[in-house]
Amino acid sequence: MTFDPQTLRAAFGRFLTGVTVVTTRGADGTAYGFTANSFTSVSMDPPLVLVCPGKFLSSFDVFANCSHFAINILAEGQEDVANTFAGYKGDRFARVTWSDDIHGIPVIDGAIAQFSCSTHHIMPAGDHIVLMGQVRDFSQRDALGLGYSAGRFFSLGMERDAATAHPNTPQIAGAIIEYDGKILMQRSHDFWSLPQVETTPDTSARQNLMALCDTLGLGAKLGKVFSIYTDRASGRRYTYIQAHATTAPPDSAGTLIPIADLDQIKVASPAHSAMLARYAIERATGHFNLYVGYDHSGDIHSHDERP
Ligand SMILES: Cc1cc2nc3c(=O)[nH]c(=O)nc-3n(C[C@H](O)[C@H](O)[C@H](O)COP(=O)(O)O)c2cc1C
Structure with missing residues (x-):
């Protein structure tokens, strides 16, 4: 019986796994590595692990002939x-x-576990091989692993935090307000930030931002959500919404910074500079996406994506 390869791959991909990088060196000392989720721990005594390199890998011959390799979770x-x-x-x-x-x-560096292996056994397995290694040394640290399911990475930390988010954690709503190819920024001490406000319970980010625009004396039209992220350190959730000022913002509302200069100003956090850098790129293409995640990692979603 032959199966449709795409459907079969999708079915295999339903299995939730972690993600590893398998590394080795060629005979001339060159380092090789590939991402693999086919890792399995096999035996305690002796300590054995396996991974399945595909014949399609450019480094396949190196892994098929290696005497030692390492697995980084x-x-x-x-x-x-x-x-x-x-x-x-x-x-x-x-x-x-x-x-x-x-x-x-x-x-x-940064892997949560590393296994240094000598090659124990190599078994042909269709368009892959099974590369089994005996663990000769290992290290591990207490941290969460990267997950992979149905072709996407996921993070357990994110899922857990989302499930246990404290209802009283303050939330911040901010606006990326564009006018004449410039973005309205506000200066506080040494840093620039987008106009933003701590949201009040039972009101939406949009309602809070509309009230903020009124306070700033701004005629602005709110658009799509650009970024939603949680700051890991404070637990605060930030929601940034795109907006267009319908008239020139008053001086008291802030300073208009040309989009091309946004990378020159000192902003309050790396998350802000990453967000503004993405805004500048997406403004150039005219196709804006939505970021959902944490201050340091998350996913970019196209607004056109349908669930
Ligand atoms: C999450 C994930 C898991 C993967 N697992 C494997 C695997 O177990 N075995 C494998 O041969 N390739 C796997 N791949 C694909 C290889 O990483 C990829 O084909 C390889 O790095 C290409 O290297 P090359 O350009 O040197 O051929 C995986 C890719 C991803 C993103």
Whole structure:
């Protein structure tokens, strides 16, 4: 019986996994690595683990012949590492920090567990091989892993925090108010920030922002939500909504900064600078997306996406 490969891949992908990066060195010492979710711990005595490299990998021959390799279990927030080792065609190791393990195999900083293995057994398995390793050394730390399901990364921390968010945690609503190719920013001490307000219970971010615009003497039309994120340190949730000023904002409302100069100003947090940088890029393409997540990691959703 033949199966439709796409449907079969989707069915396999229903299995929730973590994400690892498998690393080794070639005979000339070159470092190789690829992202894998086929990792399984197999045996305690002896300690065995396995992973399945595909024959499609450009590094397949190296892994199929390696005497030692390492498995790095990625932490939540290491999506960029996973993406690098899944798709980047240049020097993947130049994009991460790493060190050599006891066998001289690169292990990736920030991983929540690292297993240094000698090759125990290699078994052909269709268009993959089963690469089984005996664990010769390992390290681990108490942190949450990066998850993967149905073709998307997810973070347990995010799910848990969302489920346990305290109802009294203050929420902040902010507006990215554009006028004449410029964004309205407000200065407080050394830092610039978007006009924003702590929201009151039982009112929406939009209602609070409309009231803020009134207070600032601004005629503004609110548009799409641009970003929703939780600040991990404070637990505060921030919602930023796009807006257009219908008339020139009064001086007392803030300063208009050209979009092209937004990367020159000092803003209150890295989350803000990342958000403004994305705004500048998306303004240029005219296609705005929605960010949902945490201050340091999250997902970008197209407004056109349908569930
Ligand atoms: C979450 C995730 C899990 C993956 N798991 C595996 C795997 O178990 N085995 C495998 O061969 N490729 C896996 N891949 C694909 C490889 O990482 C990818 O094809 C490889 O890095 C391409 O490297 P290359 O450009 O050197 O061929 C996975 C990719 C992702 C994003």
